[in-house]
Each structure stands twice: as structure tokens, then as C-alpha cells.
Amino acid sequence: MSRLVLLDNEAVLALRDASHPKHRKVISHVQVITSRQRRAEAIDAAVPTAVRVEAGWDRRSPAWAFPNRLRIADVPLDVAHASRAAAFRSATGVPVADAHLGAVMDLTSATRITVITSDPRDMRRIAGDTDLTIVSL
Amino acid sequence: MTALAVIDRISALLDDSMQETSNTSMRIPTALRDAAALAVKELGVASSTTSLTTSALRSVLEAAVIQAVLDEHYQHHPEARPDLGDLAVAAAEIDGHPLSAEPDRLRSAAAEILVRHPGATAEDVVLWAEARAFAA
Numbered sequence: 001m002s003r004l005v006l007l008d009n010e011a012v013l014a015l016r017d018a019s020h021p022k023h024r025k026v027i028s029h030v031q032v033i034t035s036r037q038r039r040a041e042a043i044d045a046a047v048p049t050a051v052r053v054e055a056g057w058d059r060r061s062p063a064w065a066f067p068n069r070l071r072i073a074d075v076p077l078d079v080a081h082a083s084r085a086a087a088f089r090s091a092t093g094v095p096v097a098d099a100h101l102g103a104v105m106d107l108t109s110a111t112r113i114t115v116i117t118s119d120p121r122d123m124r125r126i127a128g129d130t131d132l133t134i135v136s137l
Numbered sequence: 138m139t140a141l142a143v144i145d146r147i148s149a150l151l152d153d154s155m156q157e158t159s160n161t162s163m164r165i166p167t168a169l170r171d172a173a174a175l176a177v178k179e180l181g182v183a184s185s186t187t188s189l190t191t192s193a194l195r196s197v198l199e200a201a202v203i204q205a206v207l208d209e210h211y212q213h214h215p216e217a218r219p220d221l222g223d224l225a226v227a228a229a230e231i232d233g234h235p236l237s238a239e240p241d242r243l244r245s246a247a248a249e250i251l252v253r254h255p256g257a258t259a260e261d262v263v264l265w266a267e268a269r270a271f272a273a
Contacts, residue, residue, distance in 0.1 A: 005231060037199065069144060
């Protein structure tokens with residue numbers, strides 16, 4: 001069993017800024033993920049690249065040094081993800097970043113998915129039949 | 138080297154394409170080597186003992202680096218350091234555990250368990266809170 005934990009725009013912004021009201025909450029999740037990784041549990045954190053664009057996460061920028069060092073993986077908007085995201089966006093009208101999140105949920109090989117989000121309603125809509133755990137910020 | 142410089146250097150090495158390989162003279166316990174060989178051959182846990190070893194080493198290093206980053210962050214931002222109650226709530230939320238809807242119960246369980254088990258994990262707290270809820 002493997003779990004993928006996805007971050008949305010708000011989670012990324014909260015992670016970056018120590019003065020963000022949700023910073024400690026997001027850090028708590030990163031700490032739990034890290035502690036489980038240290039016990040060799042199959043759990044990873046990832047961010048779809050369209051979410052990074054929305055949040056302004058430039059990996060070359062020193063302003064993003066802290067999130068960069070946490071080794072949160074990018075999920076690129078490749079051909080398969082772009083097609084799936086386009087279908088989500090056409091069907092639901094969700095923003096591009098949320099559509100990419102939906103595509104990742106759909107295409108990941110992880111057996112369990114958690115998304116940390118400020119918009120649980122949209123996530124539920126995007127997830128459809130996918131077994132998704134939603135953490136509301 | 139500063140801690141951050143070490144972290145960045147290890148991260149850069151982990152991000153390398155890993156095309157270049159080296160023979161090592163690392164000595165490991167014979168029994169561990171044999172256990173790994175058997176696990177590869179009979180359980181199919183990896184394509185080779187080398188693959189198994191490098192994969193395990195990478196996982197340990199990545200987790201250690203991230204923990205070092207978090208520890209460094211906590212030093213500069215002590216208010217960001219989660220307590221056991223925060224971690225228990227986060228663990229329950231990540232897993233979609235029903236008790237994630239009762240954060241106060243989890244925080245209370247964390248406070249209780251810390252008295253006798255200072256090294257308790259977030260998952261210990263969730264289990265303890267679940268057991269208490271079940272018994273009630």
C-alpha cells in the first residue's frame with residue numbers, strides 16, 4: 001500500500017510562509033509524512049506543476065528555498081495529465097490547477113490519495129469515484 | 138560546512154542522474170547480505186541486491202535530509218514546531234481516520250499519553266484515542 005499526499009495552492013502558500021495562519025498545520029502534515037518515511041512507509045508528498053504555477057513556486061527563487069528543501073516531488077503536466085486535466089476542466093469548469101490535481105488523482109499508481117486543500121468541495125467534485133481523503137485547511 | 142550547506146549538497150547528490158557508479162569496499166554483516174540476496178531471489182523485493190541496497194539507502198537519506206530541514210526550520214521558527222497533538226490530528230487527517238473530526242479528543246489523548254510515554258508517535262496517540270473512544 002502506498003499513499004500520495006497532494007498539496008493545493010493554499011497548502012503550498014502556507015508551507016512557504018512561516019507567518020501564514022495555516023503554516024503550522026501544513027508543517028504538521030509534512031512532519032507526519034517525514035516520520036513515516038523514516039520508518040520506511042510508502043508515503044510521498046507531491047505537487048502538480050500547474051499548482052506550482054498558480055502559487056508562484058519558482059524552484060530557482062531563494063524565496064522558495066524552504067519548500068524546495070522538503071523534496072516535495074513535482075508531477076509534470078505531461079501529455080497524459082494534460083489530456084485528463086483538459087477533460088476535467090471541460091466537464092466541471094474547475095481552474096487549471098485543480099484540473100491538474102484531478103488528473104494526478106486519476107493517474108497515480110498510489111493506492112491511497114490524500115489532498116491538503118482549502119477547497120474541499122471542488123476536490124470532492126473533481127475526485128468523482130476516486131477514493132480520496134481530503135484535509136481541509 | 139553549515140547544516141543548510143550540507144543539506145543542499147546531499148540533496149544535489151540525490152538529484153543526480155546516478156549514471157556514474159562506484160565499487161565500494163563497504164563491509165556489511167554477512168547475514169544481512171544473505172538475507173537481502175534471499176529476499177531478492179525468493180520474494181522478488183527488488184531486481185537485485187544492489188538495487189535493494191541503493192533504494193533503501195536513498196529512502197533513508199531522503200527522509201534524513203527532510204527531517205534536518207524541518208529541524209533547522211524549527212530552530213528559526215519555534216512557533217512552527219508541531220506538538221504531539223498537532224501531529225496526531227495531522228496523522229488522522231492524512232489517513233482519513235474518523236477521529237480526525239474530533240481534534241480535541243486527539244489533543245487530549247496526546248496530553249495523556251505523553252505523561253507515561255514521552256516518545257509516543259502521532260500514530261500511537263490516534264490508536265490510544267481510538268481505544269478510549271471504543272471503551273467509552
